[in-house]
Amino acid sequence: MQFQERSRSEVDVAIVGAGAAGVAAARQLKTICPHLSVLVLEAGSRIGGRALSLRPELLAGEPIDLGCGWLHGARTNAWRKIAGDVGLTVDQTPAPWSEGGRRLQSDPEAEDGIEAFFARVDGYSAETDVPLSAMLEPGHSANARLEAIGTYLNGASLDQASLIDYRHYAPGEGPDWRVREGYGTLIGRYAEGLDIRLKTIVSHIDHGAADSVVLTTSCGTLRAKWAIVTVSTNILAAQAIRFTPALPEKVEAAASLPLGLANKLFLAVSPELDMPVDIQAYGSPTSSATGSYQIRPFGSATIEAYFAGPLARELESEGEDAALSFAYEELAGLFGSDIRRHLKFAAISGWAASPHIGGSYAYALPGASAARAVLAASVDERLLFAGEACSLSRYSTAHGAYETGIAAANSVASASGSTVGAVRENRSST
Incomplete structure (x- = not known):
């Protein structure tokens, strides 16, 4: 069976995954190696990976981020400049944890x-x-x-x-800012013009040949000179993609860097309710199982609830009603029981159950910090790996993913004979 769409069965570079790392790698290669054919294979039905922006009708079309939302280390975060380049707005309201940020409680x-x-x-x-x-x-x-x-x-x-x-962990010089139109919107905008195949599941990568990599996909077989794998650690650890020859060190490293879980719940706030603007609150000061609430971000009529760790897993497993009930209870404790009648459900994420991802961002188990370098190492300079988990210091962030995607693309560019100067010039521009 041959690769069906456009009858393509061979490319120079195949990139697995259209999240921040995959999009960054593809864009870099298109910029500095326009002579190379590059194809991005995405198992899901959309671009962005763990960045997902929506505009719910109940929120009057206001953009929300169900995945990553903050430009951490904004002054040195490459996505900040890219946002301006693609016509999006960077909001510089300080994060609650940054200098000048606003919190409801003080202890x-x-x-x-x-x-x-x-x-x-x-x-x-x-x-x-x-x-x-x-x-x-x-x-x-x-x-x-x-x-x-x-x-x-x-x-x-x-x-x-x-x-x-x-x-x-060193995300770069702060403070942390946000993209007004959404982080997912930003990555999607940056991906425009790239050759991306959605709903294309890669199940096997054969890297045994000396001059090529063969990918078995749900759309057929694809042969490439180089492959860049950017899927999540949970996917690698589950061996949803098999490698020939086998790569047990990659599987072990991925298992040592599992995806933690963070979910968001968005509530619409009725206009008559007077609430502070862009201020953060903890649901409970005395419980580890508590939500963090961003009240009226950007001045919108919205509350963004953030649940993570064991609490997020419990609420996701119990379903939307459980998360909604939990948030209502904590918000009533903060603002009084009357608040319940002023709130309506708008949207919720469920990253643990998300197909082809399986969680939020990779943390290292105790003793496993070195696994990031193992995961990031290339195999025979033809099979490369990228993604936030591969970043030694900016893991768990979209710009960490971006930087590893750029590094993988630059490795391909060097191997293809592109000049080092061209690589450096493009890197410095971000």
Whole structure:
């Protein structure tokens, strides 16, 4: 069976996955290697991967991000410049955790405890890795808040996440900003003009030949000189794509970097309800299983609820009504029970059950920080890997994914004989 669409059975570069990394790699190759044919294969029905923007009718068409939403390290985040280049707006309202950000609650004792916790993390100098929970001070009043923050950072509880890996995290110079039209909109706009095949599932990659890679897909067989794999760690760990020869080190690395979970619930707020604009609140100061609520982001009539870690898994498994009930209960505790009649369900994500993805962003299990480099390493310089989990310092972010996609594309460009100067010139422009 031959590759059906456009009767193409051979390309120079096949890219598996049309998320941030895959789109970045394809765009880079189109820019610096226009002589190469590049085809992106996406198993799902849309572009963007874990970036997904919607405009629900109930929210009067206001854009919302069900996946990644913040331009972390905005001053050095490549997507910030790209947003301007493609005609989108970067909103510079500071994130709640950035200087100048706004929060509903203030608890100096908890804030001191949180600061002390991260100081202990930063000061940890032993070579033996431990879970982040090892840095908690037993019995401290800030521990519940820290456990909740841990789930937001990792999509998993503190006892599941590597301290050393967290210390490597460096998203770049802040503050964190947002794309007004949505992060998913941004990646989709950047992908315009690229050759992308949706609903094309790659099930097998044979990289045994000396001069080519053969991909078995739901649309037939495709032969390429190079392949760049950008799928999530959960997909690799489940061996949804088989490799010949087998790559057990990749499977093991992916399993050591599982996807945490973070889901969002969006509520429409009735116009007569007077609420503060663009301010963040925690549902409970005393529970680790609590939501983070962005009240009226951009001044919209919206509340964005954010659930992560074990709480997100529980609510997703129980269904939409459970998440809605949980949010209503916490918001009633913050603003009074009358708020319930002013709220309506608008949208919700469910990333654990998302086909071909299976979660939100990759965290390292204790002792597994080195797995990121293993996952990112190329195989025989023809089979390359990219994605946020492959970033050593900007993992869990869309710009970390972008940078690994650029690196993979530059490796292909160098191998194809393109000049290093052209690669460097394009890289510096972002």
